[in-house]
């Protein structure tokens with residue numbers, strides 16, 4: 186295999202990592218608060234607001250039900266507005282993050298639902314404010330499940346990033362299509378697959394380690 | 405210390421409205437341990453949750469330590485809640501915090517500096533016997549130890565009042581006993597007023613000064629504990645009192661118990677006596693005055709604050725008429741007597 190192909194592979198790997206990391210960070214930064222909001226506004230909860238909960242809920246469901254490949258194309262004008270272009274790794278980050286936000290919001294919401302209601306109750310009885318409950322009770326108690334869910338999201342994003350790559354986003358997906366598929370270069374195809382596999386394994390490993398570290402004290 | 409005035413609470417579930425509490429008036433004096441007992445669904449949890457307004461009463465006033473909580477804006481209510489400790493059936497400890505950090509939690513909420521916390525927490529660890537568990541996590545503790553942590557946590561902000569919602573219902577009898585001792589100890593040493601709810605009479609007996617019975621949202625008894633056991637005002641109260649005493653026959657006898665009398669059976673009586681009758685020599689009266697034979701199958705006498713009360717199961721032999729007048733006599737002096745079945749002669753011989 187030629188030197189150029191190898192350096193192209195390295196570059197593509199870095200691009201994929203870059204896309205996934207950026208998209209994950211953005212999606213977590215927006216999805217986490219959204220998930221918390223979804224939870225606390227639910228009926229019977231600390232900041233019950235029925236209309237807000239319902240509208241956020243439907244927004245999240247709607248976004249989640251759009252297939253990624255269609256979402257990517259549909260939001261091209263939006264992507265252009267933010268990044269200035271609709272091709273390249275930076276442009277791919279926008280749909281990737283957007284697809285992951287509702288996913289993370291649901292994950293956070295369902296992680297919080299698992300928390301025993303009595304914990305909120307006892308915090309309320311101690312005079313805690315909603316903020317204190319969110320920061321000191323809800324998030325720490327749900328932390329392992331949230332990390333678990335985030336790991337799942339990042340792994341999914343690796344797959345999505347390959348799709349984004351295929352339509353001009355760069356990264357391993359792009360490489361696999363252009364060299365592996367269009368130029369019948371089987372070894373490039375295999376190598377990109379192996380790298381993606383290792384990426385996913387690595388992410389899962391880190392996620393599992395974190396979950397394990399923070400679940401030590403649980404029943 | 406705690407005053408509930410005309411408290412009512414209705415829940416609206418679907419189209420129905422459930423009256424969980426109806427016009428409750430309650431006064432818990434400073435330093436008192438007040439126990440409320442009631443069956444499942446009677447409204448006990450609703451009542452205790454109304455005290456710190458975790459549940460908003462539909463009507464009425466809640467006054468704790470001279471402050472009318474029902475009139476406070478939310479921010480002030482939160483402040484007032486810091487001085488009302490609460491413990492729960494399932495402990496509600498934060499699983500990611502150590503024992504020490506769990507106890508520190510309410511202090512943290514109140515904004516107390518980290519350096520000032522140890523001076524409060526260490527004596528509480530001592531009091532609750534948890535000094536060696538300081539750095540353990542809740543998952544590493546037994547149920548009793550968890551409840552001790554919850555108690556220490558509730559006491560950390562130096563509350564005037566401690567509310568206990570079925571605090572011992574998830575614990576075995578021995579652990580229950582030690583937790584109730586701890587509550588008494590706390591009242592004596594820190595002069596905390598305690599309101600507890602339970603469905604077990606033994607809890608009331610073990611540690612309360614005063615007792616109330618809640619029945620379908622009504623407070624149907626409210627009395628000093630000794631008085632309550634000596635002179636229960638309602639049938640429900642009586643049943644609660646006796647429910648805490650064992651009153652079943654051993655299987656060796658009960659398997660032969662017949663519902664109706666035949667020519668070779670003896671009736672089995674259940675005698676239930678409250679403190680004002682427990683001192684009468686009822687057995688010898690039955691034997692001497694009515695000429696009955698008495699065979700004691702099961703007996704249980706308990707003492708609450710010097711008052712004796714008990715349940716006794718006896719097999720009786722004698723004339724039908726004598727038995728009848730004997731039972732009438734018991735009824736007259738205030739002993740509950742009831743025929744619960746008949747045993748064959750060869751099981752309980754009277755010779």
Ligand SMILES: Nc1ncnc2c1ncn2[C@@H]1O[C@H](COP(=O)(O)OP(=O)(O)OP(=O)(O)O)[C@@H](O)[C@H]1O
Nearest residue numbers: 415417422424442443444445446447448449450451
């Ligand atoms: N959030 C609620 N919504 C509707 N009804 C409720 C609610 N909470 C309690 N109830 C009803 O109010 C009544 C009193 O309930 P509560 O929980 O106070 O009883 P309890 O005496 O504590 O019973 P238990 O011993 O089973 O805990 C019950 O009929 C119950 O079904």
Ligand SMILES: [Mg+2]
Nearest residue numbers: 448449450570
């Ligand atoms: Mg209850």
